[in-house]
């Protein structure tokens with residue numbers, strides 16, 4: 001299928017072509033026509049599937065056909081769980097809409113509220129916001145929703161996990177009844193369904209398949225390791241396998257700082273992002289990681305949420321996540337849109353139950369690799385789901 005069959009204008013198609021997208025992804029070919037038709041959508045799609053363009057492109061198309069804007073008014077509101085994701089989506093809007101005269105802004109806490117207010121005075125077509133800051137703005141009457149046409153709840157499952165439900169409900173109460181609603185979520189849990197029932201009107205449900213994040217172009221493997229040997233193992237792999245880049249997930253911010261100093265002691269430059277670092281520092285580090293100035297980035301799960309780093313070749317679960325869905329999200333950071341990727345997990349004996357949950361969610365066990373220099377004292381049994389990996393290579 002080609003982008004030109006989806007009902008988008010040449011100005012948008014040109015921008016997409018310039019980004020090197022040759023054909024729409026699954027979620028894009030399913031969602032774009034439905035959104036253009038004005039229907040509500042509930043879509044199960046995770047980061048890495050091209051979901052951002054699947055809602056941004058049709059919104060741009062609709063607004064461009066019928067341009068109108070009033071001061072302190074917005075036409076589309078995209079709610080996201082984190083600042084990083086808000087910034088990233090807004091960047092995508094700017095790229096996809098570069099040939100159009102539509103405006104967008106990211107609105108999130110931790111930065112000057114006055115600057116954001118100033119921009120709103122003229123009106124903004126599309127606001128991408130985290131729920132808290134948006135509510136603040138609404139309370140301060142810095143923006144009004146009477147002209148709102150489209151609401152997008154992005155990564156709805158994560159917003160609920162992060163406890164934003166009350167804020168989301170308060171925001172929705174302020175919106176006009178007649179509006180288009182689009183909900184995107186990696187998983188459609190009972191909680192997400194309940195939010196959808198309350199918010200969304202006769203949606204078209206779109207799914208791109210449960211295991212679509214476990215794409216064949218991501219090579220997943222794990223290594224069992226004793227906890228106290230993890231940092232030595234990581235340094236060994238970086239050096240021996242000549243890694244050029246990795247995003248390394250870790251559980252705590254304390255652990256992140258410690259790992260960076262352990263790597264540095266072994267001559268490997270690394271940086272960390274976590275909730276203890278200021279927004280400005282996090283943004284700088286992310287920019288440096290994207291540009292390749294920083295090769296190894298250690299991040300806690302929340303700080304890394306929604307980061308889009310184009311050609312990321314490798315993610316490492318230094319700590320295995322508690323939730324199988326987090327594993328899927330994390331590996332979705334690599335092997336994006338056709339690129340090759342590698343997802344490596346360090347598994348200690350304590351992680352056995354999590355590993356079973358992840359492997360049964362994937363539907364196959366993850367290939368194990370062993371390194372003679374790192375024999376394990378505490379072995380990790382093979383998962384209950386005890387059959388040969390489908391994608392064994």
Ligand code: AMP
Nearest residue numbers: 021023024025047048049050051052337
């Ligand atoms: P997302 O799931 O929205 O976070 O997008 C994942 C990545 O895929 C981003 O880096 C996009 O720039 C890229 N992408 C989105 N749509 C396409 C497409 N049709 N072809 C190639 N890459 C795409």
